[in-house]
Amino acid sequence: MDAKNVIFGETGLDKLVQMLRASGQPQDIAKLVERYLDILRDLVAAEEKRG
Amino acid sequence: MSDQPTFTGNAEQQALAEQVFQIMKAQGAFFANDAPIRQTLGNLAEYFAGQRKADRATVTQELEVALNTNNTVFTREEQGEDVSYVISRLGAYRPRRDENTHMFKQRLYEPENPLPVDDISVVVTTTRPALTTVEPVYISDYWQQQAGLTPAIPGGIPAEPAIEVAAPAAVPVVEAAAPSAAAPAELETIPPAIEEQSAAPGTPAEQEPETVAVAPVAEKTSPALYNTMITLPNGVQIDLRRPTADLMAQYGPSLINQFRSALENDPLRRIVVFGNDAYPEAAVDNFGKNDLRRIRDYLLETGEPMADAQIIADIFYHNPRQTDYETFRFALDYRLSREKDFEFVGVDGARLWSTKGMPAIGTKRVKASEMGQLTGYLExxxxxxxxxxxxxxxxxxxxxxxxxxxxxxxxxxxxxxxAIAALLPSPLLTDQRTAVLRIESPQHYTSALAELRFPTGNRGGWLQGLEVFFHEHLIPGALITLSRTAEPHIFTLTYEEQPEQQDRLLVLDEKKNKLAFANVSYYAAVDEDMLVNQQQYGRLRNLKSLPMNERRKGDVTLEHVFETVGEPIGTRAEPRYRATTNQLFVGLNVLRPASREYLAHLLGDSDLFEQDGNTWTYTPPPAEIEDDEEDDDLGYDDDE
Structure with missing residues (x-):
């Protein structure tokens, strides 16, 4: 995904939900933001690789 | 359906692997086919050691070899020293991948056959926003090709890498707001092969690497030039190339706030937050009316706010050792926070819940709204x-x-x-009004509940509920020490003890609503200047116990205090009063809480007060109606 299209707090949230659910217990929001940044980075990097 | 995977290794290893697989499959009998089923090596070893009556270490080794040999089925996971294996009911566990490329959002932004427009200005708006926030504008590759900003690639495949080149010319894409040394660094380390490609025919081959300008390189495809800048809702741009730790260190609070508000504004409420914890809403347990009624009855029966852990233990019989304990605890806290009958009165680390109809903590003589106004000077x-x-x-x-x-x-x-805010815990929830704390007295082996009211708007906050302790053991002017304990909601209150002393101290006669001096014995060390005794502040007996709605007016209260504690220096027709700052401070604090700074503000803000060194003079405004009786009461006759 092009970084220009990323909407913070919306793009990739489904992946974060899956990850959070798989973890099996509530997570600290700061840790969650870190995970979310990783997800966004992966999305942007995937685009880069595809290019 | 044959869902039995094939196992490898020697016969013994195959048998062992199959046995482990069957056990784990039985463990996840009610799981979805592709859900992960985890089991630790320790548990497996313990089971098999018991079954075979063999040495556990040997069994562990055998299991490890057998399962590692069959690593196509058993995925090994290591967390510190713990080793666990994951399978699914179908065999090997493969995380689910949701195909969402066909989503409407995707199709909206990247249509396969976009409709043509005659003029590119239709797409790139020329209107300026009211606030000059710099935001990158996404222009589809199709339109950029139509506008001649990027060359069209034969075959209809959009030349995505070229977008970055064109974008700065057409749209206001902002340069890295953060110190992004990463991009230039990457540009400088472009392999020579790309450099050669980038050079136009005829370019001297001996060109120095440093002199390779960014622009010519960028004209050709280069992975390093992909846009990795994302814009937060508050306009801040961050570069995803930077490590997460760096981003969190620089933008941590902002990122968390933006993320939190994004979750709150998510119409699907996919992730819900309670305090600092977050969890998918779909996985949060629900509580029925009956559960809520039982919790409410329990709280009413105990008569004081209770911790979530206590509620879970006493009502739902959940054990902290249960795997879903934290999830259940989160569900309880989150669901109760959505119920209007319950109020969160805890702090981080001690999540207490209160409900309607519970006994009030603290004085009922002053309404919360009045107290909020009285302490408003702090805000x-x-x-x-x-x-x-x-x-x-x-x-x-x-x-x-x-x-x-x-x-x-x-x-x-x-x-x-x-100062108190620095000691006491801050609210856990954004809309939290109160927190209930326990104040313990190690000197008397007693404890009391105290209610901490957080400031709201222009109303100040306060801690209440210490009335009984203060009246039993302390006097005005006593030096108290409030200390934190290991528990976040428990504090100790101590004072320095001393031999018994007697004095005539100011007290409020509730029935007559009058202030008077009475003999009091006390055992606490005091600040002599703040000790409200008859010897120092005898005139305070004439102080009217003004109604609370008048006391909130600091200037009016101060004038009354000045007239009472001040030494009359004027005439009957033109009265004037003189008092020291300390006298006024003590006098004002009889009727309402006030800081020395607030007192100085009140004194300096009015023309009626004049400063003369450490003393102040007050000239009341000329009264239109003379009332002899009133004057007598105000007491020009100082008999103290």
């Missing part, structure tokens, strides 16, 4: 509590000393100054 910026001790020192030491004023002693409250 107006007249808080000088950190003059002697910094907030950092209080936070670090966990100890705060304070001299009680008459108002604080009488109503068992302490204003929520910056």
């Amino acid at each position: 107006e910026g007249f808080d000088d509590s950190l003059a002697e001790q910094s907030a950092e020192a209080i936070r670090k030491s966990g100890v705060l000393s304070h001299i009680l004023t008459f108002f604080e002693w009488e109503y068992g409250m302490l204003p929520y100054t910056k």
Whole structure:
């Protein structure tokens, strides 16, 4: 995904939900933001690789 | 359906692997086919050691070899020293991948066959926003090709890498807001092969690498030039190339706030937050009316706010060792926070819940709205509590000393100054109004519940509920020490004991609603200047116990205090009064809480007060109606 299209707090949230659910217990929001940044980075990097 | 995977290794290893697979499959009998089923090596070894009556270490080794040989089925996971294996009911566990490329959002932004437009200005708006926030504007590759900004690639495949080149010319894409040394660094380390490609025919081959300009390189495809800048809702741009730790260090609070508000504004409420914890809404347990009624009855029966852990243990019989305990606890907290009958009164680390109809904590003589107004001076910026001790020192030491004023002693409250705020916990929820704390007295082996009211808007905060303790053991002017304990919601209140002393101290006669001096014995060390005894502040017996709605007017209260404690120096026709700052401070704090800074503000703000060194003179405005009786009451006859 092009970084220009990323909407913070919306793009990739489904992946974060899956990850959070798989973890099996509530997570600290700061840790969650870190995970979310990783997800966004992966999305942007995937685009880069595809290019 | 044959869902039995094939196992490898020697016969013994195959048998062992199959046995483990069957056990784990039985463990996840009710799981979805592709859900992960985890089991630790330790548990498996313990089971097999018991079954075979063999040495556990040997069994562990055998299991490890057998399962590692069959690593196509058993995925090994290591967390510290713990080793676990994951399978699914179908065999090997493969995380689910949701195909969402066909989503409407995707199709909206990247249509396969976009409709043509005649003029590119239709797409790139020329209107300026009211606030000049710099936001990158996404222009589809199709339109950029149509506008001639990027060359069209034969075959209809958009030349995505070229977007970056064109974008700066057409749209206001902002350069890295953060210090992004990463991009230039990457540009400089472009392999020579790409450099050669980038050079136009005829370009001298001996060109120095440093002199390779960014632009010519960028004209050709280069992975390093992909846009990795994302824009937060508040306009801040961050570069995803930077490590997460760096981003969190620089933008941590902002990122968390933006993320939190994004979750709150998510119409699907996919992730819900309670305090600092978050969890998918779909996985949060629901509580029925009956559950809520049982919780409410339990709270009413105990008569005081209870911790979530206590509620779970006593009502739902959940054990902290259960795997879903934290999830259940989160569900309870989150669901109760959505119920209007329950109020969160806890702090981080001690999540307490209260409900309607529970006994009030603290004085009923002053309404919460009145107290909020009385302590409003703190929110107006007249808080000088950190003059002697910094907030950092209080936070670090966990100890705060304070001299009680008459108002604080009488109503068992302490204003929520910056000093107290540094000691006491902050609210866990954004809309939290109160927190219930337990104040223990190690000197008397007693404890009391105290309610901490957080400031809201222009109304100040305060801690209340200490009335009984103050009246039993302390007097106005006593030096108290409030200390933190290991529990976040428990504090200790101590004072320095001394041999019994007797004095005539100011007391409020509730029935007559009058102030008077009475003989009092006390055992606490006091600040002599703040001790409201007859010898120092005898005139205070004439102070009217003004109604609370009048006391909130600081200037009116001060004038009354001045007329009472001040020494009359004028005439009957033109009365004037003189008093020291300390007398006024003690007198004002009989009727309402006030800081020295607030007193100085009131004195300096009115023309009626004149300063003369450490003393002040007050000239009341000429009264239109003379009332002899009133004058007599105000007491020009100072018999003290």
